[in-house]
Amino acid sequence: MKYLSIAAGLFAATSAVADTPVLTIYTYDSFVSDWGPGPAVEKAFEETCGCDLKFVGAGDGAALLARVKLEGARTEADIVLGLDTNLTAAARETGLFADHSVTAEYAFPMGWNDAQFVPFDWGVFAFVKNADLDAPTNFRDLGASDLKIVIQDPRSSTPGLGLLMWVKTAYGDEAPAIWEGLADNIVTVTKGWSESYGMFIEGEADMVLSYTTSPAYHLIAEEDASKDAVKFDEGHYMQIEVAGKLANTDQPELADQFLAFMVSDAFQSIIPTTNWMYPAVTPAEGLPKGFETLVVPDKGLLVASDKVQDIREEALAEWLSALTQ
């Protein structure tokens, strides 16, 4: 009986708000959690749109794309938010995404030219360590050192894939040799970012693969300056996170309105201290205090999205053979 009344309540609730248009956004799980940007973004957009913004969390970026592929053209999503440049080519191939008309002054170095996807934040992969540790500043020296690192599996984790592309773009054909050098430094490879970051915090490794913005969390949220990132001579691989509008959306105007809102200050100023990434467009008031202490790479590395697929396959094969010897 109890369930029946709950169900009845749900129906009543749905019909009451039926007049307000609903914009459904699929995103990765940590975006919608209480500690992510989701709640604040929802509040800010609903103040201006006269709509109901509904976030749906589905695993991480790769799971998100799989989800959209499974649902196909019938998906209820109006917008998918949280793919990165490693996934945009595969997402484009599905033909499910529509063109956008958003332009903005993007903060990342290489500019932006993509008909379907609009960036909302970006990050830089880096090894994070305790501030008092003197660490090597390139992959060769790291491989020669006896420091212990913990990384993520590129087959199941976005940062793991980022590291794979980082080594491959920096070293090309020499990448296998770099991985062979690193093999004895790698304590272990974890399924996702959380496991390895947890192991690093517990003291199981000297460094962990994460983002240059990770120390900002400890500095700003915990007032703890004991962590920093290492700047590498070969440059750092970047991750640009994007959103796209579904071609079959029943709310095309609202979706366009959201994409434009996404590159505005109201959205962008939420990102740094909730998603712990750089905003795609630097807000008028600048970055939060503490971000000026972060490592800024001399060179940003990024593979063009249409070349990702081929490089990824080759790099994965090299990674596997170097680490399974």
Place this chain on the structure above:
Amino acid sequence: MAERADAVTCWPGRIAAALVAVLVLGTLLAVALRAEAGRGLGPAEWSAIRFTLLQATLSALISAGLAIPVARALARRRFFGRRLLITLLGAPFILPVIVAVMGLIAVFGRSGLVNVVLRWLGWPEVSVYGLHGVVLAHVFFNLPLATRLILQGWQDIPAERFRLAAQLGFGPRDVFRTLERPMLARVLPGAAAVIFAICLSSFAVALTLGGGPKATTVELAIYQAFRFDFDLGRAALLACVQIVLVGMAAVLALRLSGRDSFGAGMDRALRRWDAETRALRIVDTLWIALAALFLVLPIALVLLDGLPGLAQLPLSVWRAAGVSLIVALGSTALMLCLALPICLAAASGRGRLEAVGLLGIAASPLVIGTGLFIVIYPIADPFRLAFPVTAVVNAVMALPFALRIMVPPVRDVVQGYGRLSATLNLRGVPWVRIVLLPRIRGSLGFACGLTAAMSMGDLGVIALFADPETATLPLQMYRLMGAYRIEAAAGAAVLLLALSFGLFWLFDKGGRGHADA
């Protein structure tokens, strides 16, 4: 031919087994049908299959082997805190994977207790990462289950047999030959098969403690096929491989296990005259102490680490805990509805039905989840169904354990009391209520406790279906970790541990109310 002299009917068991088979194989079929042409199995997948088989076999043999002396010691000794210890020993099994791994690393890791002591002694450090680490973790998870299953076997030997043995002047060796060895032959293959099946679908544990891609298991290969390549065909193919492997293990185990029961006893309190020598007492004490240390230490460290974080837990974590409790109780009820009929059918000679039950662990959670999604999506909104789906999947996943625990005692009751009941025309539901349930209370409680606790700790399919308002406790814990809140996540782990363990303890205690078991 005359009517079979049985008090039980088999058709409900057949229906329950058919439901399980439809869920597992149907979802697999759904994924396979949705697949476009993929690249099939390559050398990487074959090497994953080899590693999976190797680690699962080692883990099953070592867990079951070590469980024999521990279970024997627990069966022969009565001491203060024994019941609590037996319950506590169940804890690793119900821990969420990531929590257990953190606990193990706190003991065996680079900066763990063992290496701290070794460094202090000036001895070389040991590394936990590698095949031995994978096996160590799997023994940590499964030794308790093996111990409980084998202990159950010891307890199912009627006390009168030991009394008779003592009257005949049997020493430990004779008791082993006449009573314990036949019992082990009956219990051990099934226990090992279940553990083999669990280890087969291991993924995060194997990868983390295996130290890298050498430790790639079939489940990781499925994960890769699904999300890295979106090759549903290969995912379904690998899921089939997993099911075939578990199926072979199950058939082997069922063939190896003897069927004969020790007959019914008078439920008298047990006394072991054969084990009252000083040497045996020391040996038993040592085994119990070692097992307790190995199993309790990592958990104690997890608790210690997480207590400060308890105070920081936001309201949403407590709400998620409530959600998890409801899902856990729901899946326990569902599990009983499936397990009891299958047990009865298996006990009256339809042994193969139990193998169907094993499908639950043979199946990859990712494939079941995706399959359910494909099936549900055209008819209903999967998000609305997140909780029922999670409860059903958790019930099916726990079914193999419940069957392993409940089939032997149910078989004993059917063999021991079936004919008498049939003569008295005591059948159907009244038979279950009057004859069966009181006699399998212990196993029933254990099985329910295990199901509730496993369901509580399982991240499982909810991650595929959850929206922001409907998170379970393990999912919230992962979200905390993902948001850098490591300390709060450790607090959530303590809450999760306390709730899982509390549920397990309640059911288990409820079951053991009457006997000196």
